[in-house]
Amino acid sequence: MAVVWLDDVRADDLDLVGGKGASLGELTGAGLPVPPGFVVTASTYRAFIEDAGIDDELFAAVEVDHEDSAALQAAHEAAHDLIMETPMPDDVREEILDAYRSVGEGDSFVAVRSSATAEDLPDASFAGQQETFLNVTEEDLLDRVKECWASLFSERAIYYRNRKGFPHDKVDIAVVVQQMVDAEKSGVMFTRHPSTGKKEIIIEAAWGLGEAVVSGTVSPDNYVVSRETGEVETATIADKKTMCVRDEESGETVMRDVPNGRRHERVLTDDEVSRLLELGELVEDHYEKPQDVEWAVYDGEVYMLQSRPITTIAEGDDGEETESESDSGGSSRATATGDDVLIRGLGASPGIASGRARIVTKLDHLDQVAEGDIIVTEMTMPDMVPAMKRAAGIVTDEGGMTSHAAIVSRELGVPAVVGTGDGTKTLEDGEVVTIDGDKGTVREGEEPEEKQRQPVEEARPKTPVKPMTATEVKVNVSIPEAAERAAATGADGVGLLRIEHMVLTLGKTPERFIEQNGERAYVDEIVSGVREAAEEFYPRPVRVRTLDAPTDEFRQLEGGENEPREHNPMLGYRGIRRGLDNPSVFRLELQAFRRLFDMGYDNLEVMFPLVNDAEDVLRAKEHMREAGIDPEKREWGVMIETPAAALCIEELADAGIDFASFGTNDLTQYTLAVDRNNEHVADIYDELHPAVLKLIGDTIETCREVGVKTSICGQAGSKPKMVQFLVDKGVSSISANIDAVRDVQHEVKRVEQRLLLDSVR
Secondary structure (H helix, E strand, C coil): CCEEEHHHCCHHHHHHHHHHHHHHHHHHHCCCCCCCEEEECHHHHHHHHHHCCCHHHHHHHCCCCCCCHHHHHHHHHHHHHHHHHCCCCHHHHHHHHHHHHCCCCCCCCEEEEEEECCCCECCECCCCCCCEEEEECHHHHHHHHHHHHHHHHCHHHHHHHHHHCCCHHHCCEEEEEEECCCCCEEEEEECCCCCCCCCEEEEEEEEECCHHHHCCCCCCEEEEEECCCCCEEEEECCCCCEEEEECCCCCCEEEEECCHHHHCCCCCCHHHHHHHHHHHHHHHHHHCCCEEEEEEEECCEEEEEEEEECCCCCCCCCCCCCCCCCCCCCCCCCCCCCCCEEEECEEEECCEEEEEEEEECCHHHHHHCCCCCEEEECCCCHHHHHHHHHCCEEEECCCCCCCHHHHHHHHHCCCEEECCCCHHHHCCCCCEEEEECCCCEEEECCCCHHHCCCHHHHHCCCCCCCCCCCCEEEEEECCHHHHHHHHCCCCCCEEEEECHHHHHCCCECHHHHHHHHCHHHHHHHHHHHHHHHHHHHCCCCEEEECCCCCHHHHHCCECHHHCCCCCCHHHCCCHHHHHHHCHHHHHHHHHHHHHHHHCCCCCEEEEECCCCCHHHHHHHHHHHHHCCCCCCCCCEEEEECCHHHHHCHHHHHHCCCCEEEECHHHHHHHHHCCCCCCCCCHHHCCCCCHHHHHHHHHHHHHHHHHCCEEEECCHHHHCHHHHHHHHHHCCCEEEECHHHHHHHHHHHHHHHHHHHHHHHC
16 A cells, blocks of 8 residues: 555554654544545655665665765755656556545645654654645646655755764655645644743744744744633734735745735634634643644634644653742852952853863964863964863953853853953963853862753753744854754744854965865865754754954964954954955855755855945845855845944845844944954943944834844844843844843843833823
8 A cells, every 4th residue: 555544544653654644643533623634655665766776776875974065965966866767656656646536625735745754753853854845736746745755865864864873774754645724824832831841832823824934934923821721821913924825826835925904913813722722732631742733724623734742841840940940040159258269350151160271372282171171361263162162161361241252152151251361370270270150250179060050951941931022032153063052042043153163263264275175175164064053943044144254363374474464453354345355265155055055954044244335235146146046035134233334224225135134243343433352442332322222223214114124143132221122123133142042032022012012001
């Protein structure tokens, strides 16, 4: 039998129908409202490749170095061509088509979804890596089934299986074919709070098909429902600009603008919320575990499209906070009287760590930094990142809260104390010290191990469930190594991923590296770094900024002797101006983006730094086209870091940008004539200065008028007063530091609720 009906499938049929098929069959058997359909079994796929004799060639083709982007792409293409060019046996074709003709009226639109046999496992999630096709008819059905089979060997899937150690020949794939629900409204539902396990229903809802909600392309309404009373405790009504629907003429799935009258309209009625609550309790009781449910509403009926366990709730978590969990920072607090404090500085990255001090005054000293040491240096540079990853803590003589040491330490979850003045002279190499990144102190001696922190786990929210907000709250990521910790925050995506840290850790200027290793190697380095974050967050968006490093940072590298010598590099040869002046390197960055798009990372967005005017944007846009990136199909935008960019925002919008993101670190220093690395004027550096706020506010207002999204990715985005200002003005998203994401989410929700109340008073 090539197919089995969902009516005959149960949860223990995983090897036959894959994870998605087994879940839908179990729901159908439990009498829950699931659209009718069937599954092309995993054994059918296996027989297809074995009987055709392509199995050995197929698995050999994908045995490649998954860090070699070119080899990965070639493997995917070879596997795809093998499957698509191999004829499907006649008996299998007829059985699939006969089953299709029995669905609905015999000529129904159907959804065709991949269902791998390794999907949503306890230690790995393969879901979302294979294809899904909506609104499919008989004409295209067989090709769509084969496309699902071939998607088992997408670049993302090959890369992920290799990284997780799953043999390619041990994973099969089934294909679910279900009658389409032409949803009027749809979304997702959590039967428990996904962070705390608290007994409340969380529902997200939008107009049209649910793909827009699941993929994050629309901001949905959010409803928090008490399971005890059935009452909606909070309802956050989003501005739902787009919806995913079936085009009546072509039958294709398309994105449409939501009519103005419905953009701010509440999606779910009280009766629909009650029905979802009822279904949520039924499915949780059936599985005896909290569930993450996809649902849709058509013609007054609620349908369940998928259900899977919520994997983010710890065993035994009942939603109650312990005393230690309720500490918003999550880190232990020092109890010392201060007599043992050796030096003081700024607490730049929270937490406590003990280790042997390693005084680093030259780059070749970095080899002496062992796992668990405390790096003590004048200031950190990007080529120190590998050593910083080994270190338990960082101490610097120079720098402030926006220094390289501060930013990278926060993202790695490594405690840091910066700006001590003379740490490299006061501390002795090899002495055991304890640094407190909250208080900004370095003490002699060792702290008990249990008081030290676990970076990734501490980034995972301990406070109640993620506040659902209309304003997206994203996270800043300076280095790919911090992606896992950043993703654990539950942020809505990455508002800023910097390329320069990937480039500068090569230890050579781009020109020198390309000269010695070739263009392909340079592109591979960028692809590898960006892919790490794109994979960790997929399908949440990851906004990547092209190269923006001042010449003094390049000068520290091999080949740096050829860099211009500038009196103030912050004002000089950097950002898009360097890229446009040196297009041979800039086009390689864009080639890396194109390759990542080809690999399936459609969650990436391109961002250009330090633009001044529309001419900069139009020239960058033309380079995108030359690199094979269609600016009309990909999300891209600019940093607003200069007063010129803010004042020319209408012209930038006319040039075609999708978003404008405020880099407040630079916007502040350029507006106030304050070098942010100069300690003599640090006391007048103020992102909340009226002039800075006016530039930001006016830009947001203009962007809202012309349909351009706005965001902030500078350090100021983590400050409550800036959050209040931005939400009041209507910013689209705020990107915060890793350790501030949850606080910013709560602050955004508080401001949004105040605005709602003010609007009805």
